[in-house]
Amino acid sequence: MEECVIKQLEEQLGYFEAVLQYLDTSGNLSLLKAQCEKYAKAKSLVYTFKLLIDPADICEANAVLGNLLLLEPNTAIKVFQQVIYKTIQVLELLPGELSLSQVAVILRLSSLPVVPKLNTVKNVRCLSRVHDAGIFCCLTGVVTGLSALSKYTLSARYFCTDEDCQGHHGNHFIRIHTPGASEAQTVRKDFTCTFCSSTLTEEKSSRTLSEKVVAEIIPEQIMSEIHSHCSKRSRGQAIPVYIRDDLTKLVEIGETYEIIGITRKDVLDDKIMLTLEANNMKKVKREISASKLLKELPRNLLKLYKDRKSSPWSFVLTLAYLFGGDISPPGCYFSLKLAVLLSLVSRRDSKTKPLHVLAVGSDTEVISRLLQFGMRFKETSTSLTAGQSLTGHVTLDRYNSAPYFVEGGLLHLSQGGVCYVADIDRLKKSMKHSLQSALSGGKVVTDVAPKYTGSLPHHIEQALRSRIWGYVSPTLSKKQSSTDSDVFAGANTGDIPRTLLDGFSILSFTDHGDIASNELVEDQMVETTLMSALTYDETLIPCTTELPITTADFQQFVRFASQLRPKFRKEAETLIHSYYMTCRKSRSTPDGTDVPVNADQTLLSLAYSHAKVALRNEVTINDALMAVKFYEEYLTNRFGYSTLNVQPIPHVTSNVLNHCIGPANDKQMQEFHKNLLRYCSLASGLEE
Known part of the structure; x- marks a missing residue:
C-alpha cells in the first residue's frame, strides 16, 4: 500500500515539474506574472487564468503530461491549477491569503491531434463513443441555429453555517464551473463542510456570472451532402454545442467552425441528451493558396488565356460566351452568363460587395436552368x-x-x-x-x-x-397600359416594387435583342433541346457537349479566380466615381434619379470581379470601362434609353460574334472610353 502511495506521489511530482517547465519554456509563466499584476490592483474572489496550449508542444516536451491532457482533461486542469497556485504563493504574486479554490484555470487548446475513429465527431452517433472515453474531441461543421445570449454561474462561494467551524470563515469552499458540467452540478444545496460535515450555504452576493450560448452545428460532411442534393429533402441531425465566455463573440449563424471540446450529458425533462462544450473554436477559412490552384488550372484555359492576352477584354468575354454551353448554346443568354460569372467571383470587402443578379425574360425554364447551373460552382449554395x-x-x-x-x-x-x-x-x-x-x-x-x-x-x-439570384417573367404591371407606345419606355418588370429591383446589383434582360437574333436563339435552343433528348443514355445522364472549356474546367477556374485579391488603381476608381455622379445627374427627374444609390459600389464590384476573371493583380482602367459599359447596358434595358448611346446585346449570335469579341470589340471599347470621358467632363463642367 505504501509503495502505491509513494508511486502516486512520485507520479504527481513528475506532473508538477513537467507543467512548471512547460509554463517557463512556452512563455506562459511571464503571462501569468503580468496577469497577476493586473489582479493585484483590484481584489477579487476568483482569479481566472486562461492559457493557450499546443498539445503537440506538451507531448514533445513530456509525453506523459501530453497523454494526461488529451485523455484526462479535467485531471490535467487540476494539475495546472495546483502548479499555478503554488507559483503565486512562492513568488508572492498576489497580496493576502489565497486558497486553492480561488484559482481558476482554463486551458485553451490551439489544436488537437486527429484520430478519426477516436476523437473526431462526424455525426451524433460519434458523441456516445467520445463521451465514454472522456477525452477532447474535434468537430467541424456549420452553425445552423443559435440561442440568445444568457448567463451561467462561473463561480459561487459557500460557507459553513456553524460560526465556530473553520469553514465559516475564509474562502475554503468555492465552486468553479468545470468543462462539461451543467448549472445544476455547479450550484447545489447538498454540499457539506469538510471540517464538521454540516450543510454549506451559498453566499449569493459573491456569485460570479458569465455569458453562454447554445449553437446547433451540422457536421461539414453532412452539410456538403445536403448542399449537393438541393432538390432532395435530406436533413442531418444537428449537434448542440455550449459556447462560453469570450468565445460567444466569435460565433455566427451560417459560418463554418472547427471546434475542440468535451462531451457532456444533459437531462431535459424526460430526455437524456449528449452535447458538446467548446474548449476553443476558430472559423474555417475556405481560401486555398492561389499559387497552388494555378498549378491545377486546365491547359485549355491557360491556352485560351495566352491567345487572348493581347486584348484586355477578350478573355473574359470568351469565357462568358462558352459558359453554360451544356444548358444553352454558346453565345445565347450571353449577358446573363457574364453577370453570373462575375457574381461567382465577387466578394464582400471594404469597397466591394457580392453581386446579386435578377434575370428578366420570358423563357424562365432556360433562365432557371442557367442559374441553377451556376450554383454548382459554390459549395454553400x-x-x-x-x-x-x-x-x-x-x-x-x-x-x-x-x-x-x-x-x-x-x-x-x-x-x-x-x-x-x-x-x-x-x-x-x-x-x-x-x-x-x-x-x-x-x-x-x-x-x-x-x-x-x-x-x-x-x-x-x-x-x-451570400449572392442572391432570381428571375422574373416580363409582364405588364397594373399601372402600365398595354397600348403604351413610348419608344423610351423601360422594360416590363411586373408589379415588383422598384425598391426591390434597385436592391439587385444587375438586372439581366434576356428578351431585348433584335427580332432576327431572338429567332435565331430560339431555333438554336430547340435544336439543343432535341439533340440533348436524343443523346440521353439509359441512366438519364446527358452526354457532355464538346466544348473547348468544360464544366470541370470552369469549376477549377472559378475556384482560382475567387482567391485573387486585385488592388484598385486610382484612375479606375476615379473613372467609376465620375461616371456614377454624372449618370445620376443626367438621369435625374423631378421625382429623383433612375440610378440606384448603391450603383457606385456595384460598379466597383463589377470592375473588381472583371479583374479577377481576367486574372489580373490590379483593377485597371480597362476593368472599370467594362464595368461601366455593362452597367450602362443594364440601365438602357431597364429605362429605355442610354446617355452614352450604348446598344445592349443580350445574345451573341454568329452574325455579331466578331463585333462583340476580338479586335473589333477592342476598337469599340476604345471609342467608348473617349465618349465616356467627354460625357463626364461635359456634365461636370470640367475639361477633359
Whole structure:
C-alpha cells in the first residue's frame, strides 16, 4: 500500500515539474506574472487564468503530461491549477491569503491531434463513443441555429453555517464551473463542510456570472451532402454545442467552425441528451493558396488565356460566351452568363460587395436552368422551397438555457455561396420585404417578437455574405397600359416594387435583342433541346457537349479566380466615381434619379470581379470601362434609353460574334472610353 502511495506521489511530482517547465519554456509563466499584476490592483474572489496550449508542444516536451491532457482533461486542469497556485504563493504574486479554490484555470487548446475513429465527431452517433472515453474531441461543421445570449454561474462561494467551524470563515469552499458540467452540478444545496460535515450555504452576493450560448452545428460532411442534393429533402441531425465566455463573440449563424471540446450529458425533462462544450473554436477559412490552384488550372484555359492576352477584354468575354454551353448554346443568354460569372467571383470587402443578379425574360425554364447551373460552382449554395425562411425564425429555446432560439434562414446558410430564390413574382409580400431589406441594407435581419424578450421587439442583424439570384417573367404591371407606345419606355418588370429591383446589383434582360437574333436563339435552343433528348443514355445522364472549356474546367477556374485579391488603381476608381455622379445627374427627374444609390459600389464590384476573371493583380482602367459599359447596358434595358448611346446585346449570335469579341470589340471599347470621358467632363463642367 505504501509503495502505491509513494508511486502516486512520485507520479504527481513528475506532473508538477513537467507543467512548471512547460509554463517557463512556452512563455506562459511571464503571462501569468503580468496577469497577476493586473489582479493585484483590484481584489477579487476568483482569479481566472486562461492559457493557450499546443498539445503537440506538451507531448514533445513530456509525453506523459501530453497523454494526461488529451485523455484526462479535467485531471490535467487540476494539475495546472495546483502548479499555478503554488507559483503565486512562492513568488508572492498576489497580496493576502489565497486558497486553492480561488484559482481558476482554463486551458485553451490551439489544436488537437486527429484520430478519426477516436476523437473526431462526424455525426451524433460519434458523441456516445467520445463521451465514454472522456477525452477532447474535434468537430467541424456549420452553425445552423443559435440561442440568445444568457448567463451561467462561473463561480459561487459557500460557507459553513456553524460560526465556530473553520469553514465559516475564509474562502475554503468555492465552486468553479468545470468543462462539461451543467448549472445544476455547479450550484447545489447538498454540499457539506469538510471540517464538521454540516450543510454549506451559498453566499449569493459573491456569485460570479458569465455569458453562454447554445449553437446547433451540422457536421461539414453532412452539410456538403445536403448542399449537393438541393432538390432532395435530406436533413442531418444537428449537434448542440455550449459556447462560453469570450468565445460567444466569435460565433455566427451560417459560418463554418472547427471546434475542440468535451462531451457532456444533459437531462431535459424526460430526455437524456449528449452535447458538446467548446474548449476553443476558430472559423474555417475556405481560401486555398492561389499559387497552388494555378498549378491545377486546365491547359485549355491557360491556352485560351495566352491567345487572348493581347486584348484586355477578350478573355473574359470568351469565357462568358462558352459558359453554360451544356444548358444553352454558346453565345445565347450571353449577358446573363457574364453577370453570373462575375457574381461567382465577387466578394464582400471594404469597397466591394457580392453581386446579386435578377434575370428578366420570358423563357424562365432556360433562365432557371442557367442559374441553377451556376450554383454548382459554390459549395454553400441553397435553393428556396416552400416552407423555408430567408432570414430565419425564432422559437422557444429547446435547451432551457435562454429566452429564445434563432434557427438560421437560407441567407444565413448560404454564406459565401448563392441563395437561389427562383421566381420573385411568386414570393409572398412578407418574403419580398425581407429580401428587399437584405439587399438594400446588406444585412440579414431576424425579428424577435416581444413575447420572447418581455419588452419591445428586438432585431438580430448579421452581414449578408451570400449572392442572391432570381428571375422574373416580363409582364405588364397594373399601372402600365398595354397600348403604351413610348419608344423610351423601360422594360416590363411586373408589379415588383422598384425598391426591390434597385436592391439587385444587375438586372439581366434576356428578351431585348433584335427580332432576327431572338429567332435565331430560339431555333438554336430547340435544336439543343432535341439533340440533348436524343443523346440521353439509359441512366438519364446527358452526354457532355464538346466544348473547348468544360464544366470541370470552369469549376477549377472559378475556384482560382475567387482567391485573387486585385488592388484598385486610382484612375479606375476615379473613372467609376465620375461616371456614377454624372449618370445620376443626367438621369435625374423631378421625382429623383433612375440610378440606384448603391450603383457606385456595384460598379466597383463589377470592375473588381472583371479583374479577377481576367486574372489580373490590379483593377485597371480597362476593368472599370467594362464595368461601366455593362452597367450602362443594364440601365438602357431597364429605362429605355442610354446617355452614352450604348446598344445592349443580350445574345451573341454568329452574325455579331466578331463585333462583340476580338479586335473589333477592342476598337469599340476604345471609342467608348473617349465618349465616356467627354460625357463626364461635359456634365461636370470640367475639361477633359
